[in-house]
Amino acid sequence: MRHPASKPVSPAEINALPALMPRSERTRGGRLLGRLTGDRLSRTHRWLLTLLGVALLLTALSHPIERLLGGMIASRIPSSWVYSGSIQSLQRLDAASLAPSQLPEAVQMQIRSRFAALRMPTSNAPLYELVFRRSDRLGPISFALAGGQIVVTDAFVAQHPSEEDLMNALTLQLGHLQHRHALRAITDHSLLSMVRYLVSDDASNGIRLISQEQPVLQHDEHCVAEARSFAEEVMRLNPPPNLALNASGQHVADSLSN
Structure with a gap:
């Protein structure tokens, strides 16, 4: 059985592809893409918030730690x-x-x-x-x-x-x-x-x-x-x-x- 010969696809045809998809498929794909993107952003936000919290904690503790070390060295x-x-x-x-x-x-x-x-x-x-x-x-x-x-x-x-x-x-x-x-x-x-x-x-x-x-x-x-x-x-x-x-x-x- 002979397969049809392939031919280049024009930009106009590529742009028309989503419109040719069934509405249910476009909706389901959009929801999936949105969920994946949302999860990715949530994880990124969590990491950023974690890093920010660690930075703030280290900043808050830096002076007491310096005081503690300074006091220990001063006593020596x-x-x-x-x-x-x-x-x-x-x-x-x-x-x-x-x-x-x-x-x-x-x-x-x-x-x-x-x-x-x-x-x-x-x-x-x-x-x-x-x-x-x-x-x-x-x-x-x-x-x-x-x-x-x-x-x-x-x-x-x-x-x-x-x-x-x-x-x-x-x-x-x-x-x-x-x-x-x-x-x-x-x-x-x-x-x-x-x-x-x-x-x-x-x-x-x-x-x-x-x-x-x-x-x-x-x-x-x-x-x-x-x-x-x-x-x-x-x-x-x-x-x-x-x-x-x-x-x-x-x-x-x-x-x-x-």
């Missing part, structure tokens, strides 16, 4: 590195922005004595040292270095007219020390470098990193909230009547004005 840094690096930071600040304090020695001793007499909410309160400086450039500020130095300017003391106000302000810096905020800021910013120096026991570069990356007034809201919570707890343990007057019955601000 030798205290000698931290203290030496902070001393170098203070020396650099003394050369650029700070000058010797003009507060009378008696006033400085009184503030140190009152601050040392505060009851702490925990037995592992941080070691600290009050460092008085004058600064026309920085004005009334106080800040804590990682090594325990709490720098207080003359203008900051004058800005807090009662011992209660002054103690409250200084305990905020003690709260930063309690939570190791300065050191954690250093490890957060230069985590890989600090890990490398710790692994190689490179003290000189570790100290240099601490001295150069030392934050002064750059704590985020989370750190400020932690420090404020610690300060409030300290002040609850130390009622205002125990802080109000110095030995001669005068406020600190009165002593400064004499």
Whole structure:
């Protein structure tokens, strides 16, 4: 049996083919195509939504993870590195922005004595040292270095007219020390470098990193909230009547004005 010879099909004939199909076949085919396309799009959407969810989760967890790693590394840094690096930071600040304090020695001793007499909410309160400086450039500020130095300017003391106000302000810096905020800021910013120096026991570069990356007034809201919570707890343990007057019955601000 001879088969009919094939012949080319023109574009007009191809376009006319769907119209020649029975209506039921066209409808059934369209439904099938739509269902397959819809399933394919649904799977694509699900993958996209899954990827988006994972990305959002990683973004939300990145900062807490960084905080956790930074805190772990900060706890491994030798205290000698931290203290030496902070001393170098203070020396650099003394050369650029700070000058010797003009507060009378008696006033400085009184503030140190009152601050040392505060009851702490925990037995592992941080070691600290009050460092008085004058600064026309920085004005009334106080800040804590990682090594325990709490720098207080003359203008900051004058800005807090009662011992209660002054103690409250200084305990905020003690709260930063309690939570190791300065050191954690250093490890957060230069985590890989600090890990490398710790692994190689490179003290000189570790100290240099601490001295150069030392934050002064750059704590985020989370750190400020932690420090404020610690300060409030300290002040609850130390009622205002125990802080109000110095030995001669005068406020600190009165002593400064004499």
